[in-house]
Amino acid sequence: MWALDNPDGRHKVTQSFIDEWNAENPDIQVKFEAIPADQYMGEKLSAAMMSGTGPDIFFLSRGDFLKFVESGLVHPLDEWFTEERRQDFLPLVLEAVTYQGKIMTYPMEMDPVALFYDKQVFAENNLQPPQTWDELVDIAVKLTTKDRYGIYLAP
Structure with a gap:
């Protein structure tokens, strides 16, 4: 079982479930490996899956889900x-x-998904909150400067 290394302590819970499974199933043992973020997707997981040497269980983000499913790797x-x-x-x-x-x-x-905006920045730039994806993209481009992103979407 592979997962993206996560400093928030989430893997302590994962490991506790694995320990319980391993104790109850001595013939089928799960080995857990947390892999650093800068190596997980490209260097480790994608390469291992494409070569047939990947883990039986692995964590994916929603953004990578379809790539793996459509490739027949899931x-x-x-x-x-x-x-x-x-x-x-x-x-x-x-x-x-x-x-x-x-x-x-x-x-x-x-x-939960929410989009927050700075009313002052919008007023200073004579902008209204977007109503469509195209408007969102246009506003993000207009608000992007060397000191500020026009939009930030956490992965």
Whole structure:
């Protein structure tokens, strides 16, 4: 099992589940490896998966999900998603990890999404909050300077 190294302590919880699994399943042991961010996607995970030497379980961001699924590097998990287990998830959460009718990954987290803007900066630049994606892009370009990003989207 590979994951992006994360300093927030999340892996302590992951490791506790792995320890419990390993204690209950001596014939099927999980080895966990947290890989530094600057190596995870390109140097380690993508290369290992393409060469057939990747881990059985790995963490992906939503942005990389389709690349791996469409390349055939992810096995559908439907057989483990009983009707009872499906009830633990909001329908939209399961939809987000479903591809061509198959559940392709276990949803690990769900983030709230919000867009904040600086009213003063908008007023100084005679701008109104965007109503469409195209307007958002145009405003982001207009507000970008050598000292400021016009928009920041956390990955």
